Amino acid sequence: MLADGACLVAPVLHVGDDPHTPEAGLRPADRGLPPNGGGAVQAESMFGRQPVEIAPGAVHTPDWLSLDDQQRLVAACREWAAPPAGMRHTRLPSGGVMSVQTVCLGWHWTPYSYSRTTEDGSPVKPLPEWLAALGARAVGDPSYVPDVALVNFYDDTAKMGMHQDKDEDSAEPVVSLSIGDSCAFRFGNTEHRNRPWTDVELRSGDLFVFGGPSRFAYHGVTRTRPGTGDPATGLSAGRLNITLRVSGLA
Numbered sequence: 001m002l003a004d005g006a007c008l009v010a011p012v013l014h015v016g017d018d019p020h021t022p023e024a025g026l027r028p029a030d031r032g033l034p035p036n037g038g039g040a041v042q043a044e045s046m047f048g049r050q051p052v053e054i055a056p057g058a059v060h061t062p063d064w065l066s067l068d069d070q071q072r073l074v075a076a077c078r079e080w081a082a083p084p085a086g087m088r089h090t091r092l093p094s095g096g097v098m099s100v101q102t103v104c105l106g107w108h109w110t111p112y113s114y115s116r117t118t119e120d121g122s123p124v125k126p127l128p129e130w131l132a133a134l135g136a137r138a139v140g141d142p143s144y145v146p147d148v149a150l151v152n153f154y155d156d157t158a159k160m161g162m163h164q165d166k167d168e169d170s171a172e173p174v175v176s177l178s179i180g181d182s183c184a185f186r187f188g189n190t191e192h193r194n195r196p197w198t199d200v201e202l203r204s205g206d207l208f209v210f211g212g213p214s215r216f217a218y219h220g221v222t223r224t225r226p227g228t229g230d231p232a233t234g235l236s237a238g239r240l241n242i243t244l245r246v247s248g249l250a
C-alpha cells in the first residue's frame, strides 16, 4: 500500500552537490551560481527530482507517496476534518486567525501548547497506527512513534509564516507529507526567521523530514500554486499538508 523505499535509503544529494561534474561538493556560489535562497530549486532543475539534503538533517524526498497513498490520505483527511474536533482556522493570541485550516490528531495544538481536547471541549481524534507507521517508514526508523499530526488545508490564498515547531517536548524529527497543489516551502535556519533560507517546491506526494541539527529550523509556506494538483488524488483543489511529530507529552 505504501510507497517503498524510505528517504534515507536512497542516495541523498546535498544542496550544492552535483555528482555529474568534477565540481561536486562546491557550493553554488563557487560555481558562479547565485548564492542560495533558491538553492534547492536550482538543485532540482539540475538533478531532476531526487532526494536532496536541504540542510543537515533536513531531507526532501520527491514523489515518496504513491497515488494510492495520497488517495487514502485524502479520504482520511475528509473524515478527520468533519466535526466534532474538526478542521478550523486556528486563532492566534494576537486575535488574528491563520489562513490555513487545521485539524489535529493525537494532541490538539493551540498556540502555543498541546491539549487532549479542542477549544469547545471535544476530545481530539486519535492518530491511527497506520499513519504512525507511515511516519516511521519516512524516517527509516521503526522506533519513531509520532503521537501528534497536524493536518493543514491551504486554499488558493493560504500561506504560513516562518515559525519553529517547538511546542513538542521532544527533539524527534518532524515528518511532512504534501498532497494537492504545489507550494513554495521556505526552510530557514535555527536562529531567526530571516535569511539564510532555502526555497523548495513541495509537490503532491513529496516527503520532507527535518530532524537533528535542523529540527528547530524556522520554516513556512510563502504561497501555493493553485491548479497544479492532480484531481486523481481525490483533492480537486487546494493543498493538504500533514506533519507528524513526537509530542514528548504523557
Ligand SMILES: O=C(O)CCC(=O)C(=O)O
Pocket: 150, 152, 160, 165, 176, 178, 185, 202, 219, 220, 221, 241, 243
Ligand atoms: O504546509 C507545510 O508544508 C508546512 C506546515 C508547517 O510548517 C506546520 O504545520 O508547522
